[in-house]
Amino acid sequence: MTDPLLELRSVNKSFGPVQVLHDVDFRVYPGQVTALVGDNGAGKSTLVKTIAGIYRADSGDFAFDGKPVTIHSPKEAADLGIEVVYQDLALCDNLDIVQNMFLGREATSGGVVLDELTMEERARTTLASLSVRTVKSVRQSVASLSGGQRQTVAIAKAVLWNSRVVLLDEPTAALGVAQTRQVLDLVRRLADAGLGVVLISHNMVDVLEVSDRITALYLGRVAADLPAKESNLSQIVELITAGRSGDIGIPAATAAESA
Amino acid sequence: MTTTPETTDPSGSSGTSLAAADFANDRASASLGEAFRDWRDRIRGGDMGALPAVLGLIVLAIVFSILRPQTFTSELNIANLLTQAASISVLAMGLIPVLLLGDIDLSAGVAGGMSAGFTAVAIDRSGQHWTLAVLIGLAVGALVGLVIGLLVSRLGIPSFVVTLAFFLGLQGVTLRLIGMGGTVPVRDEVLRAITIKSMPVLAGWIVVVGLLAAYGALMVVRQRRLAQRNLQRPPNALLAVKFASLAVIVLAFTAVLSQNRSRSAALEIAGIPYAVFIVIALLVFWTFVFGRTAYGRHMYAIGGNREAARRAGINVTRLRISAFVICSMMAAISGIISSSYTGSVAPGSGGGNTLLYAVGAAVIGGTSLFGGKGLIRDGVIGGLVIATIDNGLGLLNQAAYINYIITGSVLLLAASVDAISRRRRSATGT
Ligand SMILES: Nc1ncnc2c1ncn2[C@@H]1O[C@H](COP(=O)(O)OP(=O)(O)O)[C@@H](O)[C@H]1O
Ligand SMILES: [Mg+2]
Numbered sequence: 120m121t122d123p124l125l126e127l128r129s130v131n132k133s134f135g136p137v138q139v140l141h142d143v144d145f146r147v148y149p150g151q152v153t154a155l156v157g158d159n160g161a162g163k164s165t166l167v168k169t170i171a172g173i174y175r176a177d178s179g180d181f182a183f184d185g186k187p188v189t190i191h192s193p194k195e196a197a198d199l200g201i202e203v204v205y206q207d208l209a210l211c212d213n214l215d216i217v218q219n220m221f222l223g224r225e226a227t228s229g230g231v232v233l234d235e236l237t238m239e240e241r242a243r244t245t246l247a248s249l250s251v252r253t254v255k256s257v258r259q260s261v262a263s264l265s266g267g268q269r270q271t272v273a274i275a276k277a278v279l280w281n282s283r284v285v286l287l288d289e290p291t292a293a294l295g296v297a298q299t300r301q302v303l304d305l306v307r308r309l310a311d312a313g314l315g316v317v318l319i320s321h322n323m324v325d326v327l328e329v330s331d332r333i334t335a336l337y338l339g340r341v342a343a344d345l346p347a348k349e350s351n352l353s354q355i356v357e358l359i360t361a362g363r364s365g366d367i368g369i370p371a372a373t374a375a376e377s378a
Numbered sequence: 379m380t381t382t383p384e385t386t387d388p389s390g391s392s393g394t395s396l397a398a399a400d401f402a403n404d405r406a407s408a409s410l411g412e413a414f415r416d417w418r419d420r421i422r423g424g425d426m427g428a429l430p431a432v433l434g435l436i437v438l439a440i441v442f443s444i445l446r447p448q449t450f451t452s453e454l455n456i457a458n459l460l461t462q463a464a465s466i467s468v469l470a471m472g473l474i475p476v477l478l479l480g481d482i483d484l485s486a487g488v489a490g491g492m493s494a495g496f497t498a499v500a501i502d503r504s505g506q507h508w509t510l511a512v513l514i515g516l517a518v519g520a521l522v523g524l525v526i527g528l529l530v531s532r533l534g535i536p537s538f539v540v541t542l543a544f545f546l547g548l549q550g551v552t553l554r555l556i557g558m559g560g561t562v563p564v565r566d567e568v569l570r571a572i573t574i575k576s577m578p579v580l581a582g583w584i585v586v587v588g589l590l591a592a593y594g595a596l597m598v599v600r601q602r603r604l605a606q607r608n609l610q611r612p613p614n615a616l617l618a619v620k621f622a623s624l625a626v627i628v629l630a631f632t633a634v635l636s637q638n639r640s641r642s643a644a645l646e647i648a649g650i651p652y653a654v655f656i657v658i659a660l661l662v663f664w665t666f667v668f669g670r671t672a673y674g675r676h677m678y679a680i681g682g683n684r685e686a687a688r689r690a691g692i693n694v695t696r697l698r699i700s701a702f703v704i705c706s707m708m709a710a711i712s713g714i715i716s717s718s719y720t721g722s723v724a725p726g727s728g729g730g731n732t733l734l735y736a737v738g739a740a741v742i743g744g745t746s747l748f749g750g751k752g753l754i755r756d757g758v759i760g761g762l763v764i765a766t767i768d769n770g771l772g773l774l775n776q777a778a779y780i781n782y783i784i785t786g787s788v789l790l791l792a793a794s795v796d797a798i799s800r801r802r803r804s805a806t807g808t
Contacts, residue, residue: 193691209689211682213750214675222679223690225672232670236607258610262803 122185124149124315125170125201125284130179132162132169139165141340143179146332147284147315152306154326154347155319157336158359163319164206166336167286171203172196199284202277206288210269212262216254217242219261220276245279246271248312249305267298274305278314285309286317291325303329323355337362342369410615424802428744430795431759435766442770449773453639456631457651459769461573464653465716467761469732470739471664471754472708475701477740478668478681480749481530481537484733485522485544489706490713491728492552493519497714498562498723499555501569508566512714519710520703522548527699537702545733553725561722572656573719576649579636585655586632590625597621653715657758660711664754677701681750712736731785738789739764746796764788 123146132140139162147153157163168174172190181188183199190196196203210219217235220242226234242257251271254264261269270290277285287306291299299322307329310316320326326333326347333350335342335358342358345367357364421429442450449455469486476483483489497515500506506514526544530537556562564570577585597617604611632650640647668674679687680694688694709728716732717723741747742763743756767788771781 193689205689207685209683209686211679211686211750213678213682218675218679222686223676223692225675227672233672233675236603236609239609240607256610 121148121150123147123182124184126182127170128180128182130166130169130181131177132165132174133177139339140169140176141338143336143339143341144344145170145334145341146344147317148332149283149315150310150313151331152310152316152318152329154330154333155317155336156321156323156326156333156355156359161336161359162339163336164288167203167288167317167319170196170201170284170286172201197280200280200282201284201286202280202282204270204273204277204285204287204290206292210261210273213260215260216246216257216264216272219272220245220279222276224280241279242275245275249275249278249308251275251305253301265298266294267301270294270298270302271305274302274309278309282314284315284317286319288319289321290318291320291322299325323352326355327352335359337369340369343367410613413613413616422802424799426744426795426799428753428756428759430792431742431744431756431763434742434763435759438763438766438770442766442773446770446773450770453634453637454641454647455769455773456634457576457639457647459765460631460635461651461653461719462769463758463761463765464573464651464657465712465719466735466739466764467657467758468660468715469709469712469736470743470757470761471660472705472712472757473736473740474664474745474752474754474757475668475677476537476705477737477745477747478677478749478752479698479701480681481698481701482541482737482747483526483537483702483705483709484541485526485548486541486705486709486736487728487730487733488545488548488552489519489522489728490709490711490716490732491723491726492522492548492555492713493706493710494713494717494727495552495555495562495723497569497710498564498717501564501566502562508568511566512569515710515714516707519706519708521706523703523706524699526706527702530702531695531698549725549729552723552727556723556725558725561724563722564717565721569714569718570721571652571718572715573651573653576635576647576651577655579649582632582636582650586628586650589658590628593624594621653718656711656715660708661754661758668754673697673700678750731782734789735764735768735785736761738785738792741796742788742792746800747793748796748800760792 125145125147127143127145130140130143130145131138143162143166145155145166155163155166165174169176170190172193172195175191181190188199190199190201211222214222217239221238226237226241228234239257246254246257249271253268254271261272264272274285274287274290290306291302294302303325306316306318310331318326318330327350330347332344333347333355334344335355337358340362342362343364354364358368362369420427469490473483473486476486493515496518497511500511500514501508522544526537526540529535529540576582601611601614601617635650636648638646638648668677676687676692676697679690679692680697684694713723713728717727720727736757739760740752740757741760743753743758743760745752745756745760764785767785768781771784
């Protein structure tokens with residue numbers, strides 16, 4: 120197995136008196152989809168936001184490319200090549216696809232005037248490299264896109280910046296069958312292109328199909344981190360709901376203590 | 379809109395060339411017919427742009443020309459109308475950044491009156507040079523905007539409430555400055571010239587033709603660049619039609635204003651009022667800022683989705699403050715133009731219907747009160763509509779109450795159009 124691109128060791132995070140993450144170990148490998156699963160409130164979004172630099176871990180070590188790093192702001196995460204596609208997309212309906220993809224990082228000529236042509240070409244190249252074919256024009260407003268297309272734009276926005284790790288927080292939660300397919304294909308292609316991809320999803324069938332590794336969170340603790348091939352549906356469901364399955368998972372005593 | 383699921387070969391993107399359907403609308407030049415169909419679809423989808431305002435302007439012009447054939451279309455009245463429109467348009471252009479963010483500035487009118495008051499007092503009572511006096515007026519405006527912006531974006535008080543408080547408070551300041559029942563005359567030759575003098579006819583022609591040529595050249599250069607990279611672009615014929623109609627209108631107005639419009643034989647008055655050039659300069663400047671810079675793009679983003687803008691690393695607080703500063707400074711310019719026209723500043727300057735006219739102008743021009751949608755030019759087009767109504771009704775010599783009712787109705791109509799087209803936009807998603 121290759122070395123992890125991003126590695127977290129013993130990360131703890133509390134909001135006031137509530138400890139949300141307990142000694143979390145988490146690894147993201149290049150060229151692989153790592154599924155992050157867990158019940159509502161297990162701490163998945165918190166873990167993602169900690170990696171993205173939105174929250175600051177109370178303790179724990181981060182390593183990127185094998186080197187120790189600190190991530191204290193979204194900018195530091197972006198500088199490392201870590202991008203997040205948030206649960207609530209964060210797109211501006213009144214702007215077009217290109218404008219959304221470059222929002223906050225616009226290309227300019229001479230530092231002042233927007234370089235629309237360069238942005239438009241780069242946006243199109245990125246979408247094409249993701250084999251996105253359902254968009255008629257990169258100049259159409261985001262409001263006119265379907266849910267799947269919007270998700271695609273949000274993902275394209277994340278990979279536009281030569282990103283190396285992309286975290287997707289429930290990207291298919293609000294999508295229909297065909298659109299979910301579209302997004303899952305895209306997720307797979309990102310990994311095939313060598314990126315480290317983290318996918319949060321509640322659909323275990325999708326998770327088993329598209330991911331290489333599965334990390335299960337139970338009440339803020341890592342219950343298991345196993346290859347998708349060696350797992351199955353009932354085992355994951357047990358890990359999510361009870362924190363253990365057979366001889367893997369959190370010892371019953373620990374699980375009871377954090378519950 | 380295409381919603382067909384994509385069918386990709388498992389090998390992924392490697393080596394796949396773009397099919398003809400990919401980004402089909404982005405390649406090459408559309409035909410005139412296609413461009414027209416696009417435009418029609420946009421309008422049906424609720425994105426009417428400046429269309430209602432332009433149609434309204436045409437209807438109003440026809441109606442008033444029929445009712446008052448001698449006076450409404452006279453050279454003197456047209457010059458008058460444009461000068462009246464100037465202060466409304468400048469205030470409306472200033473309001474648009476605030477409206478883009480989904481905020482409102484109810485104090486802009488009286489802030490303009492107060493700033494003009496400071497300018498007038500600096501000249502009349504302290505004997506300052508007009509340049510310094512104007513700078514003082516602008517600084518007063520900027521300060522007002524800064525305080526409003528801080529209260530709105532740092533303390534989180536709704537802009538509606540903050541600026542309503544300022545609407546009252548600033549009138550008090552103006553009253554204190556000028557004195558109950560008093561007025562401060564504006565006698566400075568340069569400031570008076572803004573509205574009562576015109577650019578010499580020849581110079582006016584040179585500037586107008588030069589501006590048109592520059593605009594046309596810009597269009598050609600842009601179109602060339604798009605063609606070079608084979609990117610989506612409007613058909614050449616459409617651009618030609620657009621440019622030609624703009625040129626015809628502008629040149630026709632220049633020709634009319636180049637006639638002698640003096641009523642006495644002794645004196646000749648001809649040329650384009652200077653105020654018009656101030657409006658054009660501000661229009662060009664702000665259109666550039668809001669259309670071509672990252673700052674402008676970020677303002678639209680905040681109006682569209684504030685949280686998304688924040689996550690994109692945009693400093694929402696600072697940009698919101700800047701909108702109020704721009705608004706109050708533009709209000710100061712508007713107030714100075716207005717005081718140039720009336721020849722004085724009174725405690726009530728900028729009160730009354732000043733702000734309502736400007737908000738009405740922006741909304742009639744196509745700017746949304748819901749934020750995220752609007753162009754700087756909306757303020758100018760809408761300002762012309764409002765000024766035409768005001769001017770035409772004045773010529774009809776109606777009782778004042780009718781003017782109030784009609785202007786109020788027009789504002790309500792524009793706001794309804796805004797609300798309905800917003801509903802349509804969210805329904806059709808264009
Ligand atoms: N900003 C916050 N402040 C306080 N508690 C929070 C905050 N964010 C999340 N939590 C709590 O942390 C726990 C994990 O939340 P979250 O990471 O959103 O879970 P998930 O994404 O797995 O559903 C929940 O109990 C939630 O209430
Ligand atoms: Mg979540």
